Amino acid sequence: MIKRTLVFSNPTYLSHSNKQLLVTYPDKEKDSKTVPIEDIGVLLMENQQITISHGCISALLENNVAIISCDSSHMPTGLILPLDGGLTQSERFRYQIEASAPLKKQLWQQTIQQKIYNQGRVLEELGYDVTNMFRWSRSVKSGDPDNYEGRAAAYYWQTIFSEFTSFNRGRGGESPNNLLNYGYAILRAAVARALVSSGLLPTLGIFHRNKYNAYCLADDIMEPYRPYVDRIVYSLVQDFGVDALRELTTDLKVRLLQLPQLDVKFDDMTSPLLVGVSRTTASLARCYEGVSRKINYPEL
Incomplete structure (x- = not known):
């Protein structure tokens, strides 16, 4: 299965529920969305007003998702990866x-x-x-x-x-x-x-x-x-x-x-x-x- 690359460029709240990434927007300006976490390979956060829950970060890392954070100029500056790469x-x-x-x-x-x-x-x-x-x-x-x-x-x-x-x-x-x-x-x-x-x-x-x-x-x-x-x-x-x-x-x-x-x-x-x-x-x-x-x- 081809893993998806998700990019968030607007103010967003990211959480998770039932193995789904839950995407909600301020003031309900857009409908909430869900994405199966197992389908994600890379998640990139560009906007400085994105909020992500700790539980969501943990769920993403458990599924080996690379989480990229950007600076105010929208250039990638940080990377979060899981510590556990396998049994051996x-x-x-x-x-x-x-x-x-x-x-x-x-x-x-x-x-x-x-x-x-x-x-x-x-x-x-x-x-x-x-x-x-x-x-x-x-x-x-x-x-x-x-x-x-x-x-x-x-x-x-x-x-x-x-x-x-x-x-x-x-x-x-x-x-x-x-x-x-x-x-x-x-x-x-x-x-x-x-x-x-x-x-x-x-x-x-x-x-x-x-x-x-x-x-x-x-x-x-x-x-x-x-x-x-x-x-x-x-x-x-x-x-x-x-x-x-x-x-x-x-x-x-x-x-x-x-x-x-x-x-x-x-x-x-x-x-x-x-x-x-x-x-x-x-x-x-x-x-x-x-x-x-x-x-x-x-x-x-």
């Missing part, structure tokens, strides 16, 4: 903590290879020469000591929006950086949710090690999935132009929030991205356990 969680924590440096370097090699390949596929779809991207992808060594990720990123960001604008990628940069930031925040939440459901600690990364970052592993595993966000943002730039994207409107958010339902392709199946990231994190858990040596990433 403590064992999986131990495997993850004890993972060797060579294993982590091999896992990072696979991650960057697939990221560069997927970036290349985005540019190839747009008609650009990507011979160098595919060559860099094949050339990545254990741990990426030659920084092919950086080389590929420089070419990729210089190229992808070049027909529309002179683009520099940066969180505080000009549009469409705001759309990329929003899309990556949704992706990060989906990946963190999948890591917890696979019994892994999202704090302990493969490559990312910032001591102030609670989601280092999510930032690692989301890398090959970023091009799916980039492709949506490119389509928005193509449809509306860069100047029209300076404000992150509701219509733009709706397009970006389709991300969890996008189809991603693996060797043997196609599934929604929200399901696909769970497949990826489950394969990572098997790598930590020593059962496998390969992370299962989708190919764009």
